[in-house]
Amino acid sequence: MKVRFWGTRGSIAKSSSEVLKYGGNTSCVEIRSEANDLIILDAGTGLHGLSHQLLQEKVQLRSASILISHTHWDHIQGLPFFAPFFFPNVEWHIYGPPTLSHDLKSILSGQMQKVYFPITQDIFNAQIKYHNLTEGEFSIGDIHVKTQYLNHPGVTMGYRITVDGHTIVYSTDHEPHDCRLAHGGHAHKNTEDGFHAQLLEGADYVIHDTQYLASEYEQRRGWGHSTMEYVVDLSHQADVKRLILFHHDPMRSDHEVDQIVDMSRERARNKAGKMEIWAASENQPLWVPPKIILPSAYHNKLVSQAIRPDERASSIIDELHQVKQNIICLGLQHYDQAINMSGHYSRCLNQFDRLDHASSDLSTSLIFIAPSALEAPEVINDLVKIQKQPPQIVLFCKADECTSPELSKQFPGLIRMVEPVSDIYLSSRIETWLRRQKKTRRWKRAQISSDETLRQREVNKVIGLMKTEAIKHRVNQLCHFFWQGMTLSSHGESAVAFNIITMSEQISLVNYPATVSSQSVSCSRDESICAHVIEQGSIIATSIFSPDGLLGNYAEYTGAEQSDMIRTYIGKPISLNGQVIATLCFFSKLDIVLTKNHKQLLSSAVKLIEDVLSSSRYI
Ligand SMILES: [Zn+2]
Ligand SMILES: [Zn+2]
Structure with missing residues (x-):
């Protein structure tokens, strides 16, 4: 270097x-x-x-x-x-x-x-x-x-x-x-x-x-x-x-x-x-030899x-630019100018307004508080209620007022600003706090668990079982019924898959209908949502565009290109012999609100497939 x-x-x-x-x-x-x-x-x-x-x-x-x-x-x-x-x-x-x-x-x-x-x-x-x-x-x-x-x-x-x-x-x-x-x-x-x-x-x-x-x-x-x-x-x-x-x-x-x-x-x-x-x-x-020399591979x-x-x-910044955020000031009217400079709304509360009401009336992003406001016990109570939700609490104080350790214990996310704060300074701080709040989760690869070898043994058994014509036919049938049940209540291009996850890949053993799902026959484990179902051992239902969803950041979901704009996913683990070996999943190109009925349908289909696989172990 x-x-x-x-x-x-x-x-x-x-x-x-x-x-x-x-x-x-x-x-x-x-x-x-x-x-x-x-x-x-x-x-x-x-x-x-x-x-x-x-x-x-x-x-x-x-x-x-x-x-x-x-x-x-x-x-x-x-x-x-x-x-x-x-x-x-x-x-x-x-x-x-x-x-x-x-x-x-x-x-x-x-x-x-x-x-x-x-x-x-x-x-x-x-x-x-x-x-x-x-x-x-x-x-x-x-x-x-x-x-x-x-x-x-x-x-x-x-x-x-x-x-x-x-x-x-x-x-x-x-x-x-x-x-x-x-x-x-x-x-x-x-x-x-x-x-x-x-x-x-x-x-x-x-x-x-x-x-x-x-x-x-x-x-x-x-x-x-x-x-x-x-x-x-x-x-x-x-x-x-x-x-x-x-x-x-x-x-x-x-x-x-x-x-x-x-x-x-x-x-x-x-x-x-x-x-x-x-x-x-x-x-x-300054020339520094590399700490480790990596082979080119x-x-x-x-x-x-x-x-x-x-x-x-860019879209976070666009959103902040287009949708003004609400900032509540308690005892700090003099920051109006800075908040206006940052392009957002400020609302100044007087001592009779309750903070928790005001904060839930509007969707509030930031709450600015003067230390004198904290002397009222109801303000502290309100803050305790509010701090579990998104608004970021900022306390403005003089250098010698900023030392209360109890306050830090009570509000670990509290930010302290030592006054005086210039308007230009504050408006750029507001900008960074808001961007931080809007930050989305990023796509993560599912982890491989420590008992993966045991799991793979069961996975191999299922691959073997699915070669038996009668078993394959029955699982096919069940997937087909499940797909019909799901698509009856949700129109549009949707598909169902029975996916196993090997050490490195997701392989679809069954797909319905083949036209929609042909791209998903196989993908790498790193790109697989089903691998997350295996890791969690529980159902995952997500809208890909939802900022809080597993794939909150669609642009970063590495499987996005292959999956041809899948917008809704629901997958449930299938177990054999105590190991999660596969998933039964439904995905659609439409945004579908997944109902209780959808989840029940998925659960019964999974149960039936598990029965077929486990009873056939004794064939
Ligand atoms: Zn400089
Ligand atoms: Zn500079």
């Missing part, structure tokens, strides 16, 4: 004899895997140097991606000058978080409008694909990427990337959630800073915004940046192996950055940690199992 810093400054590029050591370009980091996957972290002015280097190189890249933390100028200004975009036959992927009103592509093309720049994006010859990100995970080749929101005025993403066995965290433009931690200290679990520590946990390399020192923080509070003290303490707490100070203040000379490095090392030494610390410099490429396997970026991210 190679890591090279092409831009290390924050805010604005700087040219001076005093910044020659660490460099004056704004954020841009190159990460190159052994297999030649290129990841560029941010596209500040440093991208220009990398652009030049890429043109000179003769190496064939396996993939080329740019991960944008956020779209402030100092992180995107290099894009219009990125020469590789002008070459045809190259595919570039740009990933990043969109804002509420604009997707990633339109934000990035905004800086190339005529008033700002002589050429527009249409002139690029390369194929450029844009990926709007929310929090989650995805793969680029065999590189794994996890995303998590940072704390900045503007939706900003932190990245945890695993390359060649090394973990690198890129976390820039982030301010401590709790301003007291700007002076250092321990971030408690279940707080937002504790969550940020999890992003860094055990990483081999953490590249972190350390624009300020604690002594400078008070004048710069709310600007969205970290202090060296916060980052050293949090990295120590998170067992980070190497910390790289980044996003240097443009006013900082090389000598001053050197001093900060010394101070941070001293701070880490006092904690008796082994963490190495240095400051990112444009002059120091394994590489290919990882690539084939790649997780696609969450295609639903």
Whole structure:
């Protein structure tokens, strides 16, 4: 793996004899895997140097991606000058978080409008694909990427990337959630800073915004940046192996950055940690041998199992854009402006309104509370009732009011915001909280249980039994009856299958009618919904498009293409000799509301098939 810093400054590029050591370009980091996957972290002015280097190189890249933390100028200004975009036959992927009103592509093309720049994006010859990100995970080749929101005025993403066995965290433009931690200290679990520590946990390399020192923080509070003290303490707490100070203040000379490095090392030494610390410099490429050398076959396997970026991210943002969310404020009228800026509705309650009524009248996404409101006992009671449901509770307080441990115990999901909070800051926080709430479950492969060998033995018996003409005929008949019963009450293209799950595959031993189900005769176990029925040992009934369903994220259901737009699925396990060996399932291209009758029909069909299979063991 190679890591090279092409831009290390924050805010604005700087040219001076005093910044020659660490460099004056704004954020841009190159990460190159052994297999030649290129990841560029941010596209500040440093991208220009990398652009030049890429043109000179003769190496064939396996993939080329740019991960944008956020779209402030100092992180995107290099894009219009990125020469590789002008070459045809190259595919570039740009990933990043969109804002509420604009997707990633339109934000990035905004800086190339005529008033700002002589050429527009249409002139690029390369194929450029844009990926709007929310929090989650995805793969680029065999590189794994996890995303998590940072704390900045503007939706900003932190990245945890695993390359060649090394973990690198890129976390820039982030301010401590709790301003007291700007002076250092321990971030408690279940707080937002504790969550940020999890992003860094055990990483081999953490590249972190350390624009300020604690002594400078008070004048710069709310600007969205970290202090060296916060980052050293949090990295120590998170067992980070190497910390790289980044996003240097443009006013900082090389000598001053050197001093900060010394101070941070001293701070880490006092904690008796082994963490190495240095400051990112444009002059120091870092070559790190891979932790493990994978045979190419394994590489290919990882690539084939790649997780696609969450295609639903764009629709989550669209939904939030189109459907305004309700935010209840209790004793916090002054945040109206920030809520309006975020494009959502606020409703301010007075002391006579009951919180639980108000929250169930409207579907509420967020509840903002002033600590003084908590003095009324009924407010606490209402909150206890409400917290089991979706609304996220946010408590706004002064730094010295935020310490009640009982409150944390009572409301573990509570978020604390230390006041004062600027409107722009709050509106971007609202955006990240809402996106988090809307996050859907992702497609997961069913697990293989520990007694799988026993189960497979029974599966093989059934395969044998089904070769007997009489048994096959009877099971066929039962499946046919079941299909007729199901389709009588649900019109449209539907099918029934008797599926067994082997170690690697789903095989349909019976299908009705063959025309609809021909695609499902066999699929891999990883793509099988029936494998989940086997894993759970109980009935699964799901509408594929339902956000809470098993296949909540249809776009990610790897079996989606093969299953030709199946929208409804119901499957029940079939057991033999105490082992779940198969499923009887019904699926349809229509959205069908599954009734009690459907489930009863399925249960009786399963019972009859089990009888046939178990009695025939004695034939
Ligand atoms: Zn920045
Ligand atoms: Zn920024």
